[in-house]
Amino acid sequence: GAVVSQHPSRVICKSGTSVKIECRSLDFQATTMFWYRQFPKKSLMLMATSNEGSKATYEQGVEKDKFLINHASLTLSTLTVTSAHPEDSSFYICSATLGGANIQYFGAGTRLSVL
């Protein structure tokens, strides 16, 4: 099946620094990638939808200047958490689709801890 690689799997950073998370589709071209945030013992919340070559579409309540998304190629999307604060600590998961949101392949997630 299709493989989505997410890197890093875990990152610890100091408050005020920026962290970049990569999401790669390894064996297919993903026209659309999704970024989710999962709080402890909570469901996944869609943060934004990223289409290659265009600006990401952010969900209501998600700060686009805080969570910068770049989808420069059909196999790579990046999420940068800018000026991270402890409240940004969470599990971030990306997914990529071959075509349509009903066919999403998920990365293994990134555990972000901001000290």
Place this chain on the structure above:
Amino acid sequence: AQSVTQLGSHVSVSEGALVLLRCNYSSSVPPYLFWYVQYPNQGLQLLLKYTSAATLVKGINGFEAEFKKSETSFHLTKPSAHMSDAAEYFCAVLVGNRDDKIIFGKGTRLHILP
């Protein structure tokens, strides 16, 4: 607007017993529904999906789900639980003006008792 509700944040069953995880949906149009499984500190894996074809959908690892329009339900079942089934399970529905995103339920943690 489409949504899903999972009943029970935690479910415990004995190994070998029937697994039943409940999901009800709300939708004004025929929904596309999904069940995903998440193991600790991992992403999500699709178990099965309903796309308006057969109402009984068979998935991986012996799981299946039945779409019941009259009950607006899409419950997940497995005849005999295995220890490896212990995980978080999410029901989800396809939403958006162009079916462009998935909304997840709050999840049900399945515990398997030896």
